[in-house]
Amino acid sequence: xxxxxxxxxxxxxxxxxxxxxxxxxxxxxxxxxxxxxxxxxxxxxxxxxxxxxxxxxxxxxxxxxxxxxxxxxxxxxxxxxxxxxxxxxxxxxxxxxxxxxxxxxxxxxxxxxxxxxxxxxxxxxxxxxxxxxxxxxxxxxxxxxxxxxxxxxxxxxxxxxxxxxxxxxxxxxxxxxxxxxxxxxxxxxxxxxxxxxxxxxxxxxxxxxxxxxxxxxxxxxxxxxxxxxxxxxxxxxxxxxxxxxxxxxxxx
Numbered sequence: 001x002x003x004x005x006x007x008x009x010x011x012x013x014x015x016x017x018x019x020x021x022x023x024x025x026x027x028x029x030x031x032x033x034x035x036x037x038x039x040x041x042x043x044x045x046x047x048x049x050x051x052x053x054x055x056x057x058x059x060x061x062x063x064x065x066x067x068x069x070x071x072x073x074x075x076x077x078x079x080x081x082x083x084x085x086x087x088x089x090x091x092x093x094x095x096x097x098x099x100x101x102x103x104x105x106x107x108x109x110x111x112x113x114x115x116x117x118x119x120x121x122x123x124x125x126x127x128x129x130x131x132x133x134x135x136x137x138x139x140x141x142x143x144x145x146x147x148x149x150x151x152x153x154x155x156x157x158x159x160x161x162x163x164x165x166x167x168x169x170x171x172x173x174x175x176x177x178x179x180x181x182x183x184x185x186x187x188x189x190x191x192x193x194x195x196x197x198x199x200x201x202x203x204x205x206x207x208x209x210x211x212x213x214x215x216x217x218x219x220x221x222x223x224x225x226x227x228x229x230x231x232x233x234x235x236x237x238x239x240x241x242x243x244x245x246x247x248x249x250x251x252x
Contacts, residue, residue, distance in 0.1 A: 024148040025081075025146040025147065025148050026123060026146065026148065027086070027144065027146055028122075028123035028124055028125060028145050028146070028147050029117055029122070029123075029124050029142055029144055030061075030080060030082075030124065030126075030132060030135070030142065030145045031124070031125075031126050031127070031132070031141060031142045032126065032127050032128065032131075032133070032136075032141075033126050033127075033128070033129065034129055035129060036129050037130070038058035038060070038130050038131070041058070041060055041062075041103065041104065043104075044062065044103045044104030044105070044202075045062075045068070045071065045074075045104050045105035046071065046075070046102070046103050046202035046203045047074075047172045047201065047202040047204050048074075048103050048172065048174060048202075048203065049161070049172075051103055053243070054103075054159065054161075054172075054174040055155065055156065055159065055175030056075075056101045056174075056175075058128050058130050058131065059098060059099065059100050059101065059128065059130075060100055060101050060102075060103040060127070060131065061078070061080075061100040061101070061102060061103070061104070061125040061127040061128065062103070062104035062105055062106040062118075062127075063104070063105060063106060063125060064106050064117070064118040064123060064124035064126075065106075065107065065108060065118065065119075065120060066120065066121055066122060066123050066124075067123050068102070068105045068106075071105075071199060071203065072199070072223075073102045073181060074103070074181060074202050075101060075102060075103075075152070075176050075181045075203060076101070076102045076149055076152070076179065076180040076223075077101055077149065077151065077180050078099065078102065078125070078147050078148065078150065079099045079147065079148055079150045080097065080098055080100060080127070080135060080145050080146075080147045081096070081097040081135065081146050082096065082136055082143050082144070082145055083143075083144040083145055083146050086144035087144065088142065088144050089143070091136055091137040091139070091140030091143050092135065092136060092137075092144075093134070093135055093137065096134055096135045097135065098127075098131050098132075099150060100125065100127055100128070100131050101152065101180065102180075104126075106118035106125075106126040108120060117142065123147070125145070125147065151177075151178050151179070151180075152177050152178060152179070153177065154176065154177040154249060156175060156245060156247075156249070157245055157246035157247045157248045157249045158173065158174070158175055158176055158228070158230065158248060158249055158250075159173075159174040159175045159243055159244065159245045160173060160174075160216075160218055160230070160233060160244050160246075161174060161243040162216075162234065162238055162240055162241070162242050162243065162244070163240055163241065164206070164240060165240075166210055166212050167209075168206065168207075169187060169197075169206065169207040169211050170200060170206050171185070171187065171197070171204065171205050171206075171207075171218070172203050172204050172205075173185060173203055173220060174243075175245075175249070176222055176249065176250055177249040177250045177251070178224050178226070178249075178250040178252055179222045179223040179224030179225075179250065180222075180223075181203075181222065181223045182199075182205065182222065182223070183221045183222060183223045183225075184196070184197075184220070184221040185197040185205040185218065185219065185220050185221075186218065186220075187207050187209075187211065187216055187217070187219075188216070188217040188218075188219070189211045189214030189215070189216060190232075190236065191214055192209070192211070192214070194219065195207050213236055214236055215232050215234060215236040216232075216233065216234035217229065217230060217233065217234075218234075222250045224252050225252070226250050226251065228248055228250065230246045230248060233246050
Protein backbone atom coordinates (compact mmCIF):
# COMPACT_ATOMS: atom_id res chain seq x y z
CA UNK A 1 0.00 0.00 0.00
CA UNK A 2 2.83 2.42 0.91
CA UNK A 3 4.56 1.56 -2.38
CA UNK A 4 1.37 2.37 -4.30
CA UNK A 5 0.98 5.70 -2.48
CA UNK A 6 4.60 6.57 -3.23
CA UNK A 7 4.14 5.79 -6.92
CA UNK A 8 0.97 7.89 -7.08
CA UNK A 9 2.75 10.78 -5.35
CA UNK A 10 5.73 10.46 -7.69
CA UNK A 11 3.48 10.47 -10.77
CA UNK A 12 1.61 13.50 -9.44
CA UNK A 13 4.85 15.41 -8.85
CA UNK A 14 6.18 14.45 -12.31
CA UNK A 15 2.93 15.55 -13.94
CA UNK A 16 3.08 18.88 -12.13
CA UNK A 17 6.70 19.41 -13.20
CA UNK A 18 5.89 18.54 -16.81
CA UNK A 19 2.93 20.93 -16.78
CA UNK A 20 5.15 23.68 -15.36
CA UNK A 21 7.80 23.06 -18.02
CA UNK A 22 5.17 23.18 -20.75
CA UNK A 23 3.52 26.31 -19.37
CA UNK A 24 6.14 28.53 -21.00
CA UNK A 25 5.15 27.44 -24.51
CA UNK A 26 2.22 28.92 -26.41
CA UNK A 27 0.68 27.91 -29.76
CA UNK A 28 0.97 30.16 -32.80
CA UNK A 29 1.69 30.11 -36.52
CA UNK A 30 4.59 31.22 -38.70
CA UNK A 31 5.10 32.36 -42.29
CA UNK A 32 8.16 33.90 -43.98
CA UNK A 33 9.15 36.96 -45.99
CA UNK A 34 12.20 38.88 -47.13
CA UNK A 35 13.78 36.54 -49.69
CA UNK A 36 16.15 33.62 -49.32
CA UNK A 37 18.91 35.91 -48.00
CA UNK A 38 16.62 37.81 -45.62
CA UNK A 39 17.54 41.15 -47.22
CA UNK A 40 13.88 42.16 -47.49
CA UNK A 41 13.57 42.18 -43.71
CA UNK A 42 15.96 45.11 -43.22
CA UNK A 43 14.32 48.16 -41.65
CA UNK A 44 10.85 47.55 -40.22
CA UNK A 45 8.50 49.01 -37.67
CA UNK A 46 11.01 48.90 -34.80
CA UNK A 47 13.23 51.37 -36.67
CA UNK A 48 16.42 49.30 -36.54
CA UNK A 49 17.30 49.97 -40.21
CA UNK A 50 20.27 47.69 -41.04
CA UNK A 51 19.64 44.70 -38.79
CA UNK A 52 23.27 43.58 -38.94
CA UNK A 53 24.51 46.98 -37.69
CA UNK A 54 21.83 46.93 -34.98
CA UNK A 55 23.10 43.54 -33.75
CA UNK A 56 20.24 41.31 -34.90
CA UNK A 57 21.14 39.84 -38.30
CA UNK A 58 18.85 37.59 -40.29
CA UNK A 59 17.26 35.60 -37.45
CA UNK A 60 14.39 38.05 -37.08
CA UNK A 61 10.61 38.19 -37.32
CA UNK A 62 7.70 40.56 -37.76
CA UNK A 63 5.15 40.03 -34.99
CA UNK A 64 1.39 40.13 -35.29
CA UNK A 65 -0.34 43.01 -33.48
CA UNK A 66 -1.12 40.74 -30.54
CA UNK A 67 2.58 40.08 -29.92
CA UNK A 68 4.02 43.41 -31.13
CA UNK A 69 2.35 45.32 -28.27
CA UNK A 70 2.62 48.74 -29.95
CA UNK A 71 6.39 48.34 -30.25
CA UNK A 72 7.08 47.36 -26.64
CA UNK A 73 8.22 43.93 -27.88
CA UNK A 74 10.90 45.35 -30.20
CA UNK A 75 14.21 43.59 -29.53
CA UNK A 76 12.73 40.69 -27.59
CA UNK A 77 13.74 37.13 -28.44
CA UNK A 78 11.46 34.19 -29.10
CA UNK A 79 12.34 30.53 -29.38
CA UNK A 80 10.12 28.92 -32.02
CA UNK A 81 9.56 25.21 -32.70
CA UNK A 82 7.41 23.76 -35.46
CA UNK A 83 4.46 21.85 -33.96
CA UNK A 84 4.02 18.46 -35.66
CA UNK A 85 0.93 17.65 -33.58
CA UNK A 86 -1.33 20.18 -35.34
CA UNK A 87 -2.72 20.42 -38.89
CA UNK A 88 0.12 21.41 -41.21
CA UNK A 89 2.66 19.77 -38.93
CA UNK A 90 3.69 17.39 -41.71
CA UNK A 91 5.69 20.32 -43.11
CA UNK A 92 7.80 20.67 -39.96
CA UNK A 93 11.47 19.85 -39.90
CA UNK A 94 11.51 17.61 -36.81
CA UNK A 95 13.73 18.42 -33.87
CA UNK A 96 14.62 21.94 -35.01
CA UNK A 97 14.08 25.19 -33.12
CA UNK A 98 15.18 28.73 -33.92
CA UNK A 99 15.51 31.88 -31.81
CA UNK A 100 14.49 35.11 -33.53
CA UNK A 101 14.46 38.79 -32.58
CA UNK A 102 11.32 40.92 -32.93
CA UNK A 103 12.23 43.67 -35.44
CA UNK A 104 9.02 44.43 -37.32
CA UNK A 105 5.21 44.47 -37.25
CA UNK A 106 3.08 42.09 -39.30
CA UNK A 107 -0.09 44.18 -39.73
CA UNK A 108 -3.58 42.73 -40.17
CA UNK A 109 -4.80 42.34 -43.75
CA UNK A 110 -8.49 43.21 -43.56
CA UNK A 111 -9.03 42.07 -47.14
CA UNK A 112 -8.91 38.59 -45.56
CA UNK A 113 -11.32 37.15 -42.96
CA UNK A 114 -10.49 38.36 -39.43
CA UNK A 115 -7.46 40.25 -40.72
CA UNK A 116 -5.58 37.17 -41.94
CA UNK A 117 -2.83 35.41 -40.01
CA UNK A 118 -1.69 38.67 -38.39
CA UNK A 119 -5.21 39.71 -37.45
CA UNK A 120 -6.28 40.64 -33.90
CA UNK A 121 -5.92 37.93 -31.30
CA UNK A 122 -3.62 35.74 -33.41
CA UNK A 123 -0.06 35.10 -32.20
CA UNK A 124 1.84 34.95 -35.48
CA UNK A 125 5.47 35.28 -36.60
CA UNK A 126 6.31 36.42 -40.13
CA UNK A 127 9.91 35.26 -40.02
CA UNK A 128 12.89 36.00 -42.23
CA UNK A 129 12.94 33.19 -44.78
CA UNK A 130 16.32 31.69 -43.73
CA UNK A 131 15.14 31.48 -40.11
CA UNK A 132 11.76 30.00 -41.10
CA UNK A 133 13.35 27.37 -43.33
CA UNK A 134 15.27 26.13 -40.30
CA UNK A 135 11.98 24.77 -38.92
CA UNK A 136 9.66 24.36 -41.95
CA UNK A 137 9.59 23.04 -45.51
CA UNK A 138 9.53 25.88 -48.06
CA UNK A 139 6.53 24.56 -50.03
CA UNK A 140 4.24 24.82 -47.00
CA UNK A 141 4.38 28.62 -46.71
CA UNK A 142 2.87 28.46 -43.22
CA UNK A 143 3.39 26.08 -40.30
CA UNK A 144 1.93 25.67 -36.81
CA UNK A 145 4.43 26.50 -34.06
CA UNK A 146 4.88 26.71 -30.33
CA UNK A 147 6.91 29.62 -28.98
CA UNK A 148 8.20 31.18 -25.80
CA UNK A 149 10.04 34.38 -24.99
CA UNK A 150 13.65 33.68 -24.05
CA UNK A 151 16.69 35.71 -22.98
CA UNK A 152 18.60 37.38 -25.80
CA UNK A 153 22.27 36.72 -26.37
CA UNK A 154 24.05 39.74 -27.90
CA UNK A 155 27.57 40.59 -28.98
CA UNK A 156 28.96 43.90 -27.71
CA UNK A 157 27.16 46.66 -25.86
CA UNK A 158 23.93 48.61 -26.16
CA UNK A 159 23.83 50.94 -29.19
CA UNK A 160 22.20 54.36 -29.57
CA UNK A 161 21.19 55.64 -33.02
CA UNK A 162 20.45 59.38 -33.09
CA UNK A 163 17.70 61.11 -35.10
CA UNK A 164 15.34 64.04 -34.66
CA UNK A 165 15.80 67.79 -35.14
CA UNK A 166 17.36 70.78 -33.35
CA UNK A 167 14.52 70.83 -30.80
CA UNK A 168 13.56 67.15 -30.73
CA UNK A 169 15.80 64.18 -29.94
CA UNK A 170 14.81 60.75 -31.25
CA UNK A 171 16.95 57.79 -30.16
CA UNK A 172 16.71 54.20 -31.36
CA UNK A 173 18.02 51.92 -28.59
CA UNK A 174 19.47 48.69 -29.96
CA UNK A 175 21.29 45.44 -29.18
CA UNK A 176 19.98 44.85 -25.66
CA UNK A 177 20.87 41.50 -24.17
CA UNK A 178 18.71 39.42 -21.81
CA UNK A 179 15.13 40.79 -21.95
CA UNK A 180 16.00 42.54 -25.23
CA UNK A 181 13.61 45.47 -24.82
CA UNK A 182 13.43 48.87 -23.13
CA UNK A 183 11.04 49.71 -20.29
CA UNK A 184 12.22 53.29 -19.63
CA UNK A 185 14.93 55.65 -20.85
CA UNK A 186 16.51 58.99 -19.91
CA UNK A 187 18.97 61.33 -21.64
CA UNK A 188 21.36 63.88 -20.13
CA UNK A 189 23.27 66.59 -21.94
CA UNK A 190 26.45 68.08 -20.47
CA UNK A 191 24.39 71.21 -19.69
CA UNK A 192 21.23 69.49 -18.40
CA UNK A 193 20.06 67.12 -15.74
CA UNK A 194 18.45 63.78 -16.53
CA UNK A 195 15.44 64.12 -18.87
CA UNK A 196 12.91 61.30 -18.96
CA UNK A 197 12.17 60.05 -22.48
CA UNK A 198 8.95 58.54 -23.81
CA UNK A 199 8.40 55.90 -26.46
CA UNK A 200 7.78 57.50 -29.83
CA UNK A 201 7.33 54.35 -31.95
CA UNK A 202 8.98 50.95 -32.14
CA UNK A 203 12.35 51.10 -30.42
CA UNK A 204 12.52 54.91 -30.75
CA UNK A 205 12.49 57.03 -27.59
CA UNK A 206 12.05 60.80 -27.65
CA UNK A 207 12.97 63.87 -25.63
CA UNK A 208 11.39 67.22 -26.45
CA UNK A 209 14.64 69.05 -25.83
CA UNK A 210 17.30 70.83 -27.87
CA UNK A 211 20.53 68.94 -27.14
CA UNK A 212 22.55 69.68 -30.27
CA UNK A 213 26.18 70.50 -29.43
CA UNK A 214 26.12 68.72 -26.07
CA UNK A 215 27.70 65.40 -25.23
CA UNK A 216 25.01 62.89 -24.29
CA UNK A 217 24.59 60.27 -21.61
CA UNK A 218 21.73 57.78 -21.43
CA UNK A 219 20.12 55.71 -18.72
CA UNK A 220 18.03 52.67 -19.60
CA UNK A 221 15.85 50.31 -17.61
CA UNK A 222 15.29 47.04 -19.44
CA UNK A 223 12.01 45.15 -19.28
CA UNK A 224 14.00 42.64 -17.22
CA UNK A 225 14.26 45.32 -14.51
CA UNK A 226 17.96 46.19 -14.73
CA UNK A 227 19.02 49.87 -14.78
CA UNK A 228 22.27 51.00 -16.45
CA UNK A 229 23.75 54.44 -17.00
CA UNK A 230 25.76 54.95 -20.18
CA UNK A 231 27.76 58.08 -19.38
CA UNK A 232 29.19 60.36 -22.09
CA UNK A 233 28.67 57.80 -24.85
CA UNK A 234 27.84 60.44 -27.49
CA UNK A 235 30.46 63.19 -28.04
CA UNK A 236 29.43 66.84 -28.47
CA UNK A 237 30.18 66.74 -32.23
CA UNK A 238 27.46 64.17 -32.94
CA UNK A 239 25.11 64.67 -35.88
CA UNK A 240 21.68 63.25 -36.69
CA UNK A 241 22.00 59.90 -38.42
CA UNK A 242 25.00 58.77 -36.36
CA UNK A 243 25.03 55.72 -34.08
CA UNK A 244 27.22 55.08 -31.05
CA UNK A 245 28.06 51.74 -29.42
CA UNK A 246 28.88 51.18 -25.77
CA UNK A 247 30.78 48.54 -23.82
CA UNK A 248 27.92 47.82 -21.41
CA UNK A 249 24.97 45.47 -21.73
CA UNK A 250 22.28 43.89 -19.59
CA UNK A 251 22.87 40.73 -17.58
CA UNK A 252 19.39 39.87 -16.38
